Amino acid sequence: MPHEHGNRPHFGKSMKEAAVIVFSILVAFTLDAWWERLEVDRDIQEVLQAIRVEVNSNVVNLEGSISHHEDIRAAIGKALQSMSSEEIHGEAVIDVEVFEPNTGALDTLVSAGLLGNIEDGDLRVLLGSFAGAGGDLRERELRAVMFRDAARERIAAIGIPIWDSARQDRSPLYQDIEMLNLLTMRNAEERDSIESARRLLSHLSRISSRLDAVL
Numbered sequence: 001m002p003h004e005h006g007n008r009p010h011f012g013k014s015m016k017e018a019a020v021i022v023f024s025i026l027v028a029f030t031l032d033a034w035w036e037r038l039e040v041d042r043d044i045q046e047v048l049q050a051i052r053v054e055v056n057s058n059v060v061n062l063e064g065s066i067s068h069h070e071d072i073r074a075a076i077g078k079a080l081q082s083m084s085s086e087e088i089h090g091e092a093v094i095d096v097e098v099f100e101p102n103t104g105a106l107d108t109l110v111s112a113g114l115l116g117n118i119e120d121g122d123l124r125v126l127l128g129s130f131a132g133a134g135g136d137l138r139e140r141e142l143r144a145v146m147f148r149d150a151a152r153e154r155i156a157a158i159g160i161p162i163w164d165s166a167r168q169d170r171s172p173l174y175q176d177i178e179m180l181n182l183l184t185m186r187n188a189e190e191r192d193s194i195e196s197a198r199r200l201l202s203h204l205s206r207i208s209s210r211l212d213a214v215l
Contacts, residue, residue: 073191
Protein backbone atom coordinates (compact mmCIF):
# COMPACT_ATOMS: atom_id res chain seq x y z
CA MET A 1 0.00 0.00 0.00
CA PRO A 2 2.70 2.54 0.81
CA HIS A 3 4.26 1.72 -2.51
CA GLU A 4 0.99 2.44 -4.30
CA HIS A 5 0.49 5.74 -2.46
CA GLY A 6 4.02 6.70 -3.44
CA ASN A 7 3.20 6.35 -7.13
CA ARG A 8 0.10 8.54 -7.10
CA PRO A 9 1.89 11.92 -7.11
CA HIS A 10 4.10 10.74 -9.96
CA PHE A 11 1.04 9.52 -11.92
CA GLY A 12 -0.78 12.82 -11.35
CA LYS A 13 2.23 14.78 -12.54
CA SER A 14 2.45 12.68 -15.71
CA MET A 15 -1.21 13.32 -16.47
CA LYS A 16 -0.74 17.06 -16.08
CA GLU A 17 2.29 17.01 -18.37
CA ALA A 18 0.37 15.00 -20.96
CA ALA A 19 -2.53 17.43 -20.76
CA VAL A 20 -0.16 20.36 -21.27
CA ILE A 21 1.38 18.64 -24.31
CA VAL A 22 -2.03 17.88 -25.83
CA PHE A 23 -3.17 21.45 -25.18
CA SER A 24 0.00 22.81 -26.79
CA ILE A 25 -0.54 20.63 -29.85
CA LEU A 26 -4.16 21.77 -30.16
CA VAL A 27 -3.11 25.41 -29.85
CA ALA A 28 -0.43 24.88 -32.51
CA PHE A 29 -2.96 23.28 -34.89
CA THR A 30 -5.42 26.11 -34.26
CA LEU A 31 -2.77 28.75 -34.92
CA ASP A 32 -1.67 26.97 -38.09
CA ALA A 33 -5.25 26.75 -39.34
CA TRP A 34 -5.85 30.40 -38.49
CA TRP A 35 -2.67 31.48 -40.25
CA GLU A 36 -3.43 29.34 -43.28
CA ARG A 37 -6.93 30.82 -43.50
CA LEU A 38 -5.45 34.29 -43.15
CA GLU A 39 -3.09 33.62 -46.03
CA VAL A 40 -5.93 32.23 -48.17
CA ASP A 41 -8.08 35.28 -47.43
CA ARG A 42 -5.19 37.55 -48.36
CA ASP A 43 -4.62 35.66 -51.61
CA ILE A 44 -8.33 35.85 -52.45
CA GLN A 45 -8.40 39.59 -51.80
CA GLU A 46 -5.41 40.14 -54.07
CA VAL A 47 -6.91 38.08 -56.89
CA LEU A 48 -10.32 39.77 -56.50
CA GLN A 49 -8.63 43.16 -56.80
CA ALA A 50 -7.09 41.99 -60.06
CA ILE A 51 -10.45 40.62 -61.22
CA ARG A 52 -12.07 44.00 -60.55
CA VAL A 53 -9.55 45.67 -62.88
CA GLU A 54 -10.17 42.89 -65.40
CA VAL A 55 -13.96 43.30 -65.19
CA ASN A 56 -13.76 47.07 -65.71
CA SER A 57 -11.60 46.51 -68.79
CA ASN A 58 -13.98 43.88 -70.14
CA VAL A 59 -16.96 46.19 -69.69
CA VAL A 60 -15.32 48.90 -71.79
CA ASN A 61 -14.19 46.44 -74.46
CA LEU A 62 -17.56 44.69 -74.58
CA GLU A 63 -19.40 47.98 -75.04
CA GLY A 64 -17.12 48.68 -78.00
CA SER A 65 -17.75 45.17 -79.33
CA ILE A 66 -21.53 45.67 -79.16
CA SER A 67 -21.17 48.93 -81.06
CA HIS A 68 -19.11 47.16 -83.72
CA HIS A 69 -21.76 44.44 -84.12
CA GLU A 70 -24.39 47.16 -84.52
CA ASP A 71 -22.29 48.82 -87.23
CA ILE A 72 -22.03 45.51 -89.10
CA ARG A 73 -25.82 45.01 -88.92
CA ALA A 74 -26.37 48.54 -90.18
CA ALA A 75 -23.98 47.90 -93.08
CA ILE A 76 -25.79 44.70 -94.04
CA GLY A 77 -29.12 46.52 -94.00
CA LYS A 78 -27.70 49.38 -96.05
CA ALA A 79 -26.17 46.99 -98.56
CA LEU A 80 -29.44 45.16 -99.08
CA GLN A 81 -31.40 48.40 -99.37
CA SER A 82 -29.03 50.28 -101.67
CA MET A 83 -27.97 47.21 -103.69
CA SER A 84 -24.39 48.42 -103.53
CA SER A 85 -21.53 45.99 -104.00
CA GLU A 86 -19.22 48.57 -102.48
CA GLU A 87 -21.27 48.47 -99.26
CA ILE A 88 -21.33 44.67 -99.30
CA HIS A 89 -17.60 44.13 -99.50
CA GLY A 90 -17.08 46.68 -96.73
CA GLU A 91 -18.44 46.15 -93.22
CA ALA A 92 -21.28 43.92 -94.41
CA VAL A 93 -19.03 41.06 -95.51
CA ILE A 94 -15.36 41.74 -94.85
CA ASP A 95 -15.69 43.19 -91.35
CA VAL A 96 -15.92 40.85 -88.36
CA GLU A 97 -16.25 41.09 -84.58
CA VAL A 98 -15.31 38.44 -82.00
CA PHE A 99 -15.07 39.58 -78.38
CA GLU A 100 -12.04 38.29 -76.46
CA PRO A 101 -12.49 38.85 -72.69
CA ASN A 102 -9.55 39.24 -70.33
CA THR A 103 -9.78 36.34 -67.87
CA GLY A 104 -6.25 35.89 -66.54
CA ALA A 105 -7.09 36.81 -62.94
CA LEU A 106 -10.31 34.79 -62.94
CA ASP A 107 -8.49 31.79 -64.42
CA THR A 108 -5.91 32.09 -61.63
CA LEU A 109 -8.65 32.11 -59.00
CA VAL A 110 -10.20 28.94 -60.42
CA SER A 111 -6.96 27.06 -61.11
CA ALA A 112 -5.65 27.82 -57.60
CA GLY A 113 -8.82 26.33 -56.09
CA LEU A 114 -9.76 29.60 -54.41
CA LEU A 115 -13.21 30.08 -55.95
CA GLY A 116 -14.87 27.86 -53.35
CA ASN A 117 -13.27 29.87 -50.53
CA ILE A 118 -15.05 33.10 -51.47
CA GLU A 119 -17.50 33.76 -48.66
CA ASP A 120 -19.93 35.87 -50.68
CA GLY A 121 -22.22 33.29 -52.30
CA ASP A 122 -23.58 35.63 -55.00
CA LEU A 123 -20.08 36.62 -56.10
CA ARG A 124 -18.97 32.99 -56.10
CA VAL A 125 -21.86 32.01 -58.40
CA LEU A 126 -21.35 35.00 -60.71
CA LEU A 127 -17.65 34.30 -61.14
CA GLY A 128 -18.24 30.60 -61.62
CA SER A 129 -20.84 31.14 -64.35
CA PHE A 130 -18.89 33.79 -66.28
CA ALA A 131 -17.24 31.25 -68.58
CA GLY A 132 -20.63 29.90 -69.65
CA ALA A 133 -21.99 33.37 -70.40
CA GLY A 134 -18.88 34.23 -72.41
CA GLY A 135 -19.07 30.91 -74.24
CA ASP A 136 -22.62 31.62 -75.40
CA LEU A 137 -21.51 34.91 -76.95
CA ARG A 138 -18.51 33.32 -78.63
CA GLU A 139 -20.65 30.57 -80.14
CA ARG A 140 -23.04 33.11 -81.68
CA GLU A 141 -20.19 35.28 -82.95
CA LEU A 142 -18.48 32.32 -84.59
CA ARG A 143 -21.72 31.45 -86.37
CA ALA A 144 -21.86 35.02 -87.69
CA VAL A 145 -18.26 34.65 -88.88
CA MET A 146 -19.20 31.38 -90.62
CA PHE A 147 -21.91 33.14 -92.63
CA ARG A 148 -19.54 36.05 -93.31
CA ASP A 149 -17.01 33.65 -94.81
CA ALA A 150 -19.68 31.86 -96.83
CA ALA A 151 -20.93 35.19 -98.21
CA ARG A 152 -17.40 36.13 -99.28
CA GLU A 153 -17.01 32.80 -101.02
CA ARG A 154 -20.35 33.30 -102.77
CA ILE A 155 -19.35 36.74 -104.04
CA ALA A 156 -16.16 35.23 -105.46
CA ALA A 157 -18.16 32.42 -107.06
CA ILE A 158 -20.60 34.85 -108.71
CA GLY A 159 -17.60 36.61 -110.22
CA ILE A 160 -18.58 40.27 -109.90
CA PRO A 161 -15.52 42.62 -109.85
CA ILE A 162 -16.20 44.26 -106.49
CA TRP A 163 -13.09 46.45 -106.84
CA ASP A 164 -14.74 48.29 -109.77
CA SER A 165 -16.42 51.14 -107.89
CA ALA A 166 -17.46 52.84 -111.13
CA ARG A 167 -19.77 50.01 -112.08
CA GLN A 168 -23.32 50.61 -110.88
CA ASP A 169 -25.11 47.44 -111.95
CA ARG A 170 -24.80 45.14 -108.94
CA SER A 171 -28.13 43.35 -109.38
CA PRO A 172 -26.67 39.84 -109.94
CA LEU A 173 -25.74 39.74 -106.26
CA TYR A 174 -29.32 40.40 -105.26
CA GLN A 175 -30.83 38.05 -107.79
CA ASP A 176 -28.83 35.27 -106.19
CA ILE A 177 -30.96 33.52 -103.55
CA GLU A 178 -27.95 31.97 -101.83
CA MET A 179 -26.30 35.36 -101.40
CA LEU A 180 -29.49 36.88 -100.00
CA ASN A 181 -29.89 33.97 -97.59
CA LEU A 182 -26.31 34.22 -96.36
CA LEU A 183 -26.59 37.95 -95.71
CA THR A 184 -29.93 37.47 -93.96
CA MET A 185 -28.60 34.66 -91.79
CA ARG A 186 -25.49 36.61 -90.90
CA ASN A 187 -27.67 39.56 -89.96
CA ALA A 188 -29.67 37.28 -87.63
CA GLU A 189 -26.53 35.91 -86.00
CA GLU A 190 -25.18 39.43 -85.52
CA ARG A 191 -28.46 40.34 -83.83
CA ASP A 192 -28.21 37.31 -81.55
CA SER A 193 -24.60 38.19 -80.79
CA ILE A 194 -25.66 41.65 -79.67
CA GLU A 195 -28.33 40.18 -77.38
CA SER A 196 -25.85 37.70 -75.91
CA ALA A 197 -23.24 40.45 -75.48
CA ARG A 198 -25.74 42.60 -73.60
CA ARG A 199 -26.51 39.69 -71.26
CA LEU A 200 -22.78 39.26 -70.68
CA LEU A 201 -22.48 42.99 -70.03
CA SER A 202 -25.21 42.71 -67.41
CA HIS A 203 -23.37 39.75 -65.89
CA LEU A 204 -20.17 41.79 -65.68
CA SER A 205 -22.06 44.66 -64.07
CA ARG A 206 -23.39 42.33 -61.36
CA ILE A 207 -19.89 41.01 -60.72
CA SER A 208 -18.62 44.57 -60.42
CA SER A 209 -21.34 45.42 -57.90
CA ARG A 210 -20.54 42.39 -55.74
CA LEU A 211 -16.82 43.14 -55.88
CA ASP A 212 -17.50 46.69 -54.70
CA ALA A 213 -19.46 45.25 -51.80
CA VAL A 214 -16.81 42.78 -50.60
CA LEU A 215 -13.58 44.69 -51.27
